[in-house]
Amino acid sequence: MTDTTISRPTATVRTEPYRSRGLLHDTWVIARRGLTHLVRQPEQLTDATIQPVMFVLLFAYVFGGAIAVPGGGEYREFLMGGIFAQTVVFTAFGVALSLATDRKNQAIDRFRSLPIARGAVLGGHALTNLLKSMLPIVLMSLCGLAIGWRVHSSIADAILGYALLLGFSFAMIWVGILLGSVIATPEGVTGTGFVVLFPLTFMASTFVPTRTMPGLLRVVAEWNPVTTLSDAARILFGNPNTPVVPEDPWSIQHPIAYSVIWIVAIIVISAPLAVRAYEKSLAK
Amino acid sequence: MPDEYAVYARGLVRRYGAKTALAGVDFEVKTGSVTAILGPNGAGKTTxxxxxxxxxxxxxxxxxxxxxxxxxxxxxxxxxxxxxxQDATVDPLLTGRENLVMLGELYQMGRGEAKSRAAELLTEFSLDDAADRKVAGYSGGMRRRLDLAATLVAHPSVLFLDEPTTGLDPRARNELWGVLATLVERGTSVLLTTQYLEEAERLADEIIVIDHGRIIARGDARQLKREIGGDHVHVVVVDPARLNDAAVTLSEVTGAHAVIEAATRAVIAPAADGVQTIVRAAQALGAAGIAVEDLSLRQPTLDEVFLELTGQPANADDAGVPAGGR
Structure with a gap:
């Protein structure tokens, strides 16, 4: 490209601008960009591909032999519900990271100078990440099948199980938007997200039954939605789970209902907060 | 007002905490004309x-x-x-074509129209060969051409170009100036910011010089030059050791303060009487025994205008001034 000749640009002025095509159209255009980014930066996908598969294999083979499932059953089958739940919670990372990155490189500003529907930028990020969150669930299911995990329930229950996981993903997307709006840099997002979310997924029935945990920790774990999401997935997939006893708290007795309540609560509380934090992060 | 002016701003003030990025500026862009905001980094242009x-x-x-x-x-x-x-107008992970199509769609065109408009612009800006490559691999000049193409997607009536040629080598800059000039011929109203006097002089009908959030001068290039006085006598001495002597002599001759430019062995002073000043300067320098390499009468360059107005050279941009005004 040494000698380029540029023909006369058509800078004709339109008297009437284009008519708005609405929020869904704009959201989809921005989501498509996000999906293209995912495909073009496979190294950014490790949290959705290699990481969950790695957790499945590590826990199944390293810890598997040492951990007994109360009530019997294969640890590998017990494990899958937990790792599904953990991965779904980590959905927040991806959306926080992509939002912080877009803000840092001023792509958000670029979108804001365009005549797009209010909410389309966040909507696009949310949609991209919801679609992205299906990837690890599919990969883990395949990995689980390879190491001996099976769905023992009905098809309807299994569908309900996957729907519950996706619902929780969607809730965590708003937590991610909140995180990505409050924290200034992509590096900060990774650090803070790790400190906040990682322990949350371990103080739960994710990898071990809560019954062996000491006093206070056990109470935290029993009311932790990661516990009930793990348990709900185990129940809906027909996998081994710690048998419920009458002394167990309400959350453990009704893990599906309790998880749904959390999904609704997270969305109702964090979505408005996230939108406000996002708009505040732009007001400069 | 709306039809006569593409941009009409009155009393704009913007503060960032304790820092005032814009301290009350008035300016306008007449419809179909180009106005340049000229100033160093942190002057408030981007704000x-x-x-x-x-x-x-x-x-x-x-x-x-x-x-x-x-x-x-x-x-x-x-x-x-x-x-x-200044950056991030186009998405580095998308191809040139994908960028333009996406922008077209976000400007609310149908996908078909967005595609054909993208193809049209890629051809016009000589980006056909690179159209389906990721922008991350583009050269600086190609990327800037795509930036410009991107701004034109929806046939806008007003264009804003924030430092369009910053970071380009002189050849790419020249090429982009050519494109901008043709845009202007088509009647698009343009507001551009720049740190380059040459760029403002070449492209703009009106130049607004700002510094520390205030307008310190305005007019076309000729008016700006006139504003800080007329001709200058410009002396280049043979021996740098005699620069001070030459400055003293020139100050006596002109009755004004002579400025030394050590790097070019030059002494500059206002020449109120034009050629008469030159003649007297030549005689006085000869009498003082100062060997002269060059002696001339000059119109101030815009650089000198800028130095005079702001007290700092126009391109002292990277002197650690925070990217304020963001």
């Missing part, structure tokens, strides 16, 4: 563009773009403008 393109709100003052108030009707403004920001 002004952000307010006019609805990305930032002014703390005080009002602005109208394409006939709509930026504060009360931001969406109407966005429908009618094109913006080439």
């Amino acid at each position: 002004a563009v952000r307010i006019l393109t609805t990305l930032s709100e002014a703390d005080e003052g009002e602005a109208t773009v394409a006939g709509f108030n930026v504060r009360t009707h931001p969406h109407e403004v966005r429908r009618r403008i094109g913006l080439a920001a």
Whole structure:
């Protein structure tokens, strides 16, 4: 490209601008960009591909032999519900990271100078990440099948199980938007997200039954939605789970209902907060 | 007002904490003309563009773009403008074509129209060969051409170009100036910011010089030059050791303060009497025994105008001035 000749640009002025095509159209255009980014930066996908598969294999083979499932059953089958739940919670990372990155490189500003529907930028990020969150669930299911995990329930229950996981993903997307709006840099997002979310997924029935945990920790774990999401997935997939006893708290007795309540609560509380934090992060 | 002016701003003030990025500026862009905001880094150029393109709100003052108030009707403004920001106008992970199609769709074109408009612009900006490559692999000049093409997608009536040639080598800069000149011929109203005097002089009908958030001069290039006085006598001495002597002599001859430019072995002073001053300077320098390499009468360059107005050279841009005004 040494000698380029540029023909006369058509800078004709339109008297009437284009008519708005609405929020869904704009959201989809921005989501498509996000999906293209995912495909073009496979190294950014490790949290959705290699990481969950790695957790499945590590826990199944390293810890598997040492951990007994109360009530019997294969640890590998017990494990899958937990790792599904953990991965779904980590959905927040991806959306926080992509939002912080877009803000840092001023792509958000670029979108804001365009005549797009209010909410389309966040909507696009949310949609991209919801679609992205299906990837690890599919990969883990395949990995689980390879190491001996099976769905023992009905098809309807299994569908309900996957729907519950996706619902929780969607809730965590708003937590991610909140995180990505409050924290200034992509590096900060990774650090803070790790400190906040990682322990949350371990103080739960994710990898071990809560019954062996000491006093206070056990109470935290029993009311932790990661516990009930793990348990709900185990129940809906027909996998081994710690048998419920009458002394167990309400959350453990009704893990599906309790998880749904959390999904609704997270969305109702964090979505408005996230939108406000996002708009505040732009007001400069 | 709306039809006569593409941009009309009055009393714009913007503060960032304790720092005042814009301290009350008035300016306008006549429809179909080019106005350049000229100033060093941190002068408030980008802040002004952000307010006019609805990305930032002014703390005080009002602005109208394409006939709509930026504060009360931001969406109407966005429908009618094109913006080439300093960076991030295009997405590095998308191809040139994907970028233009996406922008077309976000400017609310149908996908078909967005595609054909993208193809048209890629051809016009000689980007056909690179159209389906990721922008991350583009050269600086190619990327800037794509930036410009991107601003034109929806046939805007007002264009904002924030430092369009910063970071380009002289050849790419020249090439881009050619494109901008043809845009202007087509009647698009343009507000551009620049640190380069040459760029403002070459492209703009009106130049607004700002520094520390204030307008310190305005007019076309000729008016700006006239504003700080007329001709200067410009002496280049043979022996740098005699620079001070030459300055003293020249000060006596002109009755004004002579400035030394050590790097070029030059002494400069206002020449109130034109050629007469030159003659007297030549005689006085000869009498003082100072060997002269060059002696001439000059119009000030815009660089000198800028130095005079702001007290600092125009291109002292990288002197650690924080990227304020963002």
